Amino acid sequence: MPTTAWLTPQFISRLETLELSVRWVRAGHKLGGRFPVNRRGSSVEFADYAPYSPGDDIRAIDWNLYARLERLFVKTYREEVALSVELIVDATASMMLPGSEKFEQANRLAVSLGYVGLTDGHHVRLSWVTPDRIAASPWFHQRSDLFRMVQQAAAARGGGSISLAEWMRRSASALRFHGGQAILITDGMVRPSDFFRALHVLMVRNLEIKVIQTLTPEELHPASLVLGGTLIDVETGATHQLAYHPAELESAVVEHNESLARFC
Template sequence: MIDAAFLDELDRFDGSLSQVTDARQRGEQRSTELGEGQRFADYRSYVPGDDTRLVDWKLYARTGERYVKQFEAERDLTVHVLLDASASMDVGGEETHKFDFAAKLGLGFCALAAAEHNDFRFSVFTDRFDRIDAGRSNRGEVLALIDRLNDVDPVGEADFDHALVEYAATIDSRSLVLVASDFLADVDDVEAGVEALARNDVVLAQVFAPEEVDPPTRGDTIFRGLERDLELRTYFGSPQRRTYAERLESHVEQVSQSARNVDARHVRVESDAEFFDAFARTWVE
């Protein structure tokens, strides 16, 4: 269960996103739409019907040519959180539960967005996404999200290609997107999903429980799949443990490379880590 008390300690973090997205102006981001905003963008030649208030008369006095100033409209930044709710996230003990830890990362992003009067959206996903916030983007909504997340039972299998591509189509302006997951799926599917989000500033938080990194089992063991109906009986000795560790590290590196391929940022965290240390690495680099 997620305890809301952790939100009180988020004040130590700068919520301005000044190091996170290059649209960054204390809760504002540039769009590509031109209008009467506050940021000068470019000049274009005057045409009849243009607002004469936008003519640069000083430039006209020097050149004899009439040019209209263009400005970039400014929009509030939107933070999007996509939280993996598949069965493989249901791992870990009461203090190290992987889904809860990943959820807290996402809640932290939302809390800091709300503190700066930015919008946030929070969704859980498996093969599809389900938006669970009510669109209020304030601290009260963050607290309500904790109650909703405490009722989520991670089940099913994640489909990154379908769910993330489907979600990307709903984003209508450049945003900050956090995907919190173990990413235990085909790397090509992960990359396809992340690539669909790539016009935004994307952070992949890859979360593992300690027993996944260092399985406590020894000797004759039966491994059962969490997302698929699979069972493997094997002897899990030192050679097998080394192979397991090597394959896990290889998969993490492949996910990290997939992130680099689309200019996303990848952060690996473990659910027994001190939360605010992990959050600091995830929030800014």
């Protein structure tokens, strides 16, 4: 049985007061979600006017406004849509170091955000970046799916190595990523070029992307652990001779993380 001690009633109540931050959306479903979108045409709640564009429904044109301004405007209306929320957890070998706690915390974060999405009325799916197969949960649609999400996360296994961009390409097709929001939880232990290509796969599929980087204190400040010697890449097996001054090592970590952040 997966441990659920961290899901206290108080913590769940706090999650229910939160909402996912969404700046834009290209695809949604009229299924009672709480994310408001302005659409041209008719709906329930009037929102604003927008300049007429070829292809707009002429029934939405406000002719009274045209009589005053001699310009065409259409009415836009506010409606609520349910988003598809993809929660993607990095499960490669680096997420298992220095122990399993980092991966466990990433899964708990994914479940927590998933529950926030369900509380907002959205559709949520969890998937894991693994080298051997595409590991993904079914879609979850309601609050009562919380403990099913916990079970799926508890069953996830980490390890191995795969290009993040390659996993995104494979999964975008197999899992049919299209529209909504994608939240990637990763330690960012990848080459920046691979990271950028991975996010580009999501961008071209009209997904709004958010990235959460999970690092241990030792990973943020590696000079406290190692100043020199031979390092072994846990994912590729490659060896690297290390002879850094502590300040140089700390600076390299900051520069790497900032290069990832600049693309997000």
